[in-house]
Amino acid sequence: MEPTTHHLYSLFHEISGYIYPNEIELHWKLLIVIYPYLTGLVAGAFILASLVKVFNVQQLKPTYRMSLLTALAFLIAAPLPLLAHLGHPEKSYEIFLTPNTTSAMAMFGFVYAWYLGAVLLLEIWLDYRRDLVLWARKEKGVKKWLHKALSLFSVDIYDKAVRFDKKFVKIITIIGIPSAFLLHGYVGFLFGSIKANPWWSSVLMPIVFLFSAIVSGIALMLIIYMIVTMMKERTVDRACLEKLASFMFYAMIVDFSLEILDFMHRIYESEESIKILAELVSGKLFVSLIVIQLLIGMIIPLMAIAGAKLFKIPFELKKIVYFVSALLVQFGIFSTRWNVVIGGQLFSKSFRGLTAYKMEFLGLEGLMVSLAIMILPLFILWFLFKVLPPWDDARNP
Amino acid sequence: MMNNKIINNKINNKSLNTEKPEPIIDSAGCDSVRYDSEHNDAGCDAGRRNFVNCALASSALMMVPGMLGAGEEEKPDPNELVLGDGYRPKDHKWGMGIDISKCIGCGRCADACKSENDVPREPFYFRTWVERYRILENGEAVVDSPNGAIDSFDEDKLDERIIRSFFVPKLCNQCEHPPCVQVCPVGASYRVEDGVVLVDRDYCVGCSYCLQACPYGARFLHPETRTAEKCTFCYHRIVKGLVPACVEVCPTQARIFGEMEKKSSPIIRFMRMNNIGVLKHSLNTEPKVFYANLDKEVR
Ligand code: SF4
Ligand code: SF4
Numbered sequence: 095m096e097p098t099t100h101h102l103y104s105l106f107h108e109i110s111g112y113i114y115p116n117e118i119e120l121h122w123k124l125l126i127v128i129y130p131y132l133t134g135l136v137a138g139a140f141i142l143a144s145l146v147k148v149f150n151v152q153q154l155k156p157t158y159r160m161s162l163l164t165a166l167a168f169l170i171a172a173p174l175p176l177l178a179h180l181g182h183p184e185k186s187y188e189i190f191l192t193p194n195t196t197s198a199m200a201m202f203g204f205v206y207a208w209y210l211g212a213v214l215l216l217e218i219w220l221d222y223r224r225d226l227v228l229w230a231r232k233e234k235g236v237k238k239w240l241h242k243a244l245s246l247f248s249v250d251i252y253d254k255a256v257r258f259d260k261k262f263v264k265i266i267t268i269i270g271i272p273s274a275f276l277l278h279g280y281v282g283f284l285f286g287s288i289k290a291n292p293w294w295s296s297v298l299m300p301i302v303f304l305f306s307a308i309v310s311g312i313a314l315m316l317i318i319y320m321i322v323t324m325m326k327e328r329t330v331d332r333a334c335l336e337k338l339a340s341f342m343f344y345a346m347i348v349d350f351s352l353e354i355l356d357f358m359h360r361i362y363e364s365e366e367s368i369k370i371l372a373e374l375v376s377g378k379l380f381v382s383l384i385v386i387q388l389l390i391g392m393i394i395p396l397m398a399i400a401g402a403k404l405f406k407i408p409f410e411l412k413k414i415v416y417f418v419s420a421l422l423v424q425f426g427i428f429s430t431r432w433n434v435v436i437g438g439q440l441f442s443k444s445f446r447g448l449t450a451y452k453m454e455f456l457g458l459e460g461l462m463v464s465l466a467i468m469i470l471p472l473f474i475l476w477f478l479f480k481v482l483p484p485w486d487d488a489r490n491p
Numbered sequence: 492m493m494n495n496k497i498i499n500n501k502i503n504n505k506s507l508n509t510e511k512p513e514p515i516i517d518s519a520g521c522d523s524v525r526y527d528s529e530h531n532d533a534g535c536d537a538g539r540r541n542f543v544n545c546a547l548a549s550s551a552l553m554m555v556p557g558m559l560g561a562g563e564e565e566k567p568d569p570n571e572l573v574l575g576d577g578y579r580p581k582d583h584k585w586g587m588g589i590d591i592s593k594c595i596g597c598g599r600c601a602d603a604c605k606s607e608n609d610v611p612r613e614p615f616y617f618r619t620w621v622e623r624y625r626i627l628e629n630g631e632a633v634v635d636s637p638n639g640a641i642d643s644f645d646e647d648k649l650d651e652r653i654i655r656s657f658f659v660p661k662l663c664n665q666c667e668h669p670p671c672v673q674v675c676p677v678g679a680s681y682r683v684e685d686g687v688v689l690v691d692r693d694y695c696v697g698c699s700y701c702l703q704a705c706p707y708g709a710r711f712l713h714p715e716t717r718t719a720e721k722c723t724f725c726y727h728r729i730v731k732g733l734v735p736a737c738v739e740v741c742p743t744q745a746r747i748f749g750e751m752e753k754k755s756s757p758i759i760r761f762m763r764m765n766n767i768g769v770l771k772h773s774l775n776t777e778p779k780v781f782y783a784n785l786d787k788e789v790r
Contacts (some may be wrong), residue, residue, distance in 0.1 A: 099611075099613045099615065099714055102613070102615050112622075112635060113708075114636075114661075114708030115615065115617045115620050115636055115638075115708075116617055116702075116709070117615075117708050118615050119615060119712075121699035121702050121703065122703065179698075179699075180696050180698055181697015181698070181716075182694065182695070182717060183695070183696075183720060185677075188694060189696070193677070196674075196676060196680040197674050197676045198674065199698060200676035200677070202676075246539040286669075288674070288704055289774055290704055290706035290708070291703065350573070439703075442708070444634070445790060446634055446790070451721040
């Protein structure tokens with residue numbers, strides 16, 4: 095393979111101060127920004143679904159199945175950016191065969207498999223089983239067989255069996271919540287446990303990741319719910335939307351507080367790295383951190399939602415406010431991931447200088463592949479909605 | 492822990508070990524890792540398909556190239572491993588001393604390292620490099636290392652008066668508690684009993700996690716192999732009783748290499764005669780590269 099190093103020469107002009115010579119190139123790029131973004135959406139969507147089952151928030155029921163399928167769609171895509179960024183994806187199975195027990199990254203496969211197999215797929219299957227059987231009875235051709243197969247050819251839909259399903263779903267959800275926390279808290283740990291990097295190294299990292307995940311997941315479900323209902327030409331359930339907006343708001347408040355706490359803590363402690371981090375935040379990260387993450391992705395939507403809740407405004411307008419806020423939140427959370435992953439590599443571990451990141455357009459780690467990976471879950475979701483319609487009226491009475 | 496597991500596997504796998512091993516570390520060879528992998532493929536061809544054991548075993552070969560005799564015993568002690576030239580890792584403990592006051596910044600060490608270890612010549616990949624520090628009257632430190640100092644330094648003038656100036660050679664610190672080893676998901680980075688931290692090129696998946704975890708910027712991803720690389724203390728040389736290339740070429744003997752636990756070793760004398768510092772002490776990595784006359788500005 096031709097080593098591609100010429101693009102690195104142009105980075106020389108972007109360096110300010112002194113960086114170690116091996117630090118010019120960022121080793122975790124856009125793909126690694128996408129990875130925590132996707133898993134965050136998974137965890138968030140799942141936790142929203144749990145609100146219905148475990149905490150019995152009835153208003154959110156219209157989003158329950160949608161959230162589960164969304165979590166699944168994004169979970170399927172989540173390992174792709176990780177795989178694509180490896181220097182040797184073909185050897186990635188070694189992580190399963192000879193995992194290094196002291197490595198957080200080595201645990202990825204196990205956490206992932208657990209979450210996918212033991213939690214998400216099982217919950218979806220149990221929740222849909224009765225409907226699958228009944229759909230299959232009514233249908234013909236491919237669909238009949240598809241649904242039959244998906245129900246794993248079970249036929250028992252008597253009360254007792256269905257009651258069992260319901261109970262079991264609840265148990266799985268209860269296991270699922272810590273699992274979702276694990277899935278995303280773990281991603282935070284990947285970064286938070288790197289003591290060499292003061293931007294990452296923080297015990298708060300997993301928790302901040304978690305709450306930002308919940309925020310992004312709820313925002314995503316709000317967006318999907320509104321788009322899907324509009325596309326199906328149905329009316330948006332008012333109570334449901336209000337609840338979604340409220341929960342998003344609460345999660346944002348917690349997330350915001352945690353981030354502020356982290357920020358204050360760093361400033362108060364003022365460790366050796368504070369100078370270079372201040373330079374980073376006021377310079378190369380200013381737009382993505384202060385403007386997009388904080389202002390556009392957090393403060394504006396917070397105020398907008400609060401305003402919409404406090405003042406009596408028509409529901410039609412409220413819908414727009416919520417929808418736009420949720421979109422802004424998505425941008426904000428994406429920047430959060432960017433600021434962690436890219437931001438954490440822009441400064442030298444000598445704390446004396448900054449390097450730069452120039453995004454490639456083509457190539458495995460370029461923009462196009464990343465966009466494709468981001469869009470993929472939406473296609474998967476569309477397919478899942480076709481096969482397992484999540485709408486209330488598709489349920490069998 | 493991982494390593495012991497690997498070693499055991501290797502030892503139990505008789506088929507790998509019955510032939511008289513060739514001298515793995517060829518005198519012309521500049522990269523032990525590469526030589527090992529050839530061995531690996533030859534010795535373990537069918538075995539590779541033979542489930543995990545062989546995968547483990549191949550890694551052991553990587554780590555302990557061509558053990559002598561160990562395979563004949565029923566349950567040999569993994570600590571009794573011997574490398575090609577009768578080298579037993581457990582009998583050694585390597586360290587390096589660097590006297591900052593002696594370094595003249597000629598960069599011959601960085602150059603020799605690139606030749607010795609086939610490091611890409613582009614200015615982004617270094618197993619060792621030299622930094623120049625110039626402390627100005629206003630207290631500011633100006634640091635640079637153009638091309639790792641391979642072409643030494645220009646005499647570019649600074650506006651402010653310089654009150655202190657010195658050169659600091661850098662390399663992997665062969666940490667006693669290496670974060671790079673801790674985070675490697677597949678165990679491709681490992682610590683040998685003699686204290687040297689190595690990378691198994693055949694195993695490395697190129698995830699770059701170790702690059703993130705190393706506090707010293709001592710690692711890079713090789714642009715061709717797409718695997719992690721770092722200073723090995725010239726492992727292929729030290730197992731034969733030679734010193735690392737950088738130590739060999741240093742005209743002022745600013746670099747000293749030797750055993751940490753043998754009284755006659757030059758490093759023991761070095762530690763006795765100088766005030767010693769290590770880099771980023773607070774991170775508790777316990778470097779085994781020791782600096783004499785370390786300035787507070789050096790990070
Ligand atoms: S200096 Fe870096 S590469 Fe070397 S052992 Fe320590 S952490 Fe690992
Ligand atoms: S790049 Fe290679 S050596 Fe480094 S952590 Fe990943 S697999 Fe291990």
